[in-house]
Every structure is written in structure tokens, then in C-alpha cells.
Amino acid sequence: MARREFSKAVLRAALARADGRCEGMLLDGSRCPCALQVGRIHYDHIVPAALTEDVSLENCQVLCRPCHAAKTVVDVGVIARVRRVRDRHVGIVNPHRRPLLGSKASPFKRLIGGRVIRRHPDKQQE
Numbered sequence: 052m053a054r055r056e057f058s059k060a061v062l063r064a065a066l067a068r069a070d071g072r073c074e075g076m077l078l079d080g081s082r083c084p085c086a087l088q089v090g091r092i093h094y095d096h097i098v099p100a101a102l103t104e105d106v107s108l109e110n111c112q113v114l115c116r117p118c119h120a121a122k123t124v125v126d127v128g129v130i131a132r133v134r135r136v137r138d139r140h141v142g143i144v145n146p147h148r149r150p151l152l153g154s155k156a157s158p159f160k161r162l163i164g165g166r167v168i169r170r171h172p173d174k175q176q177e
């Protein structure tokens with residue numbers, strides 16, 4: 052998916068909406084008190100650009116530098132998790148990952164009493 056950027060019209064509208072102040076939210080839910088400084092204005096995709104093609108005003112927020120840096124840290128984790136879930140959904144898994152012994156994905160299972168057997172003895176190992 053190609054990263055899509057906001058149009059100039061959206062950026063202008065977001066800046067007008069911000070009214071000179073950062074639109075970031077602090078941990079306590081209040082709005083960041085920072086005044087926006089020319090040259091230090093960051094336009095952020097609320098839903099990361101890596102995950103959506105939404106470049107509407109609703110997905111754009113105007114942030115100060117500290118707020119943008121904090122948001123990026125969160126986004127990196129969210130993007131990685133969404134990619135893992137999407138991959139798993141379509142059967143793309145890490146080829147070096149071994150299933151936990153005794154789990155449903157493992158070719159072995161442990162019987163009551165402790166004996167370990169092959170889950171599908173007739174099936175060849177893949």
C-alpha cells in the first residue's frame with residue numbers, strides 16, 4: 052500500500068482547526084498546552100498512514116514535536132502488531148518459529164500420565 056499524504060487543502064484546514072495550538076492529547080486526556088511554532092508544526096495521521104489510505108481532515112491532527120515523537124512510538128508498535136495479525140490471517144508465519152510443545156499447533160501431544168505421542172501419526176511431517 053502506497054503511503055498517502057494529506058492534500059494542501061486538508062493541511063490548511065487542520066491548521067485552522069488547531070487555532071495555533073497543538074492538537075495532541077496528554078495522558079490525562081487534556082489537550083497539549085503547546086503553542087505551535089512555525090517550522091515545528093507536525094501533521095500526523097491519527098490512524099497511521101501505513102494502515103489506512105484515509106487522508107481526510109478527520110484523520111489529520113496538528114502536533115508539536117514532543118507530541119509527534121510520542122505518537123510515533125505508539126504507532127510503530129501498532130503497525131507491527133497489525134501486520135503480524137494480517138500475516139497470520141493469510142497464513143504467513145515466521146518459518147523459524149517452533150510451536151510450543153504440547154500446544155494445538157505442535158505435532159506432539161502429551162497424554163494424561165505424561166506419555167508424549169504424535170498428534171497425527173499417519174500424516175508426514177511438513
Ligand SMILES: [Zn+2]
Pocket residue numbers: 073074075083084085114115116117118119
Ligand atoms: Zn503537543
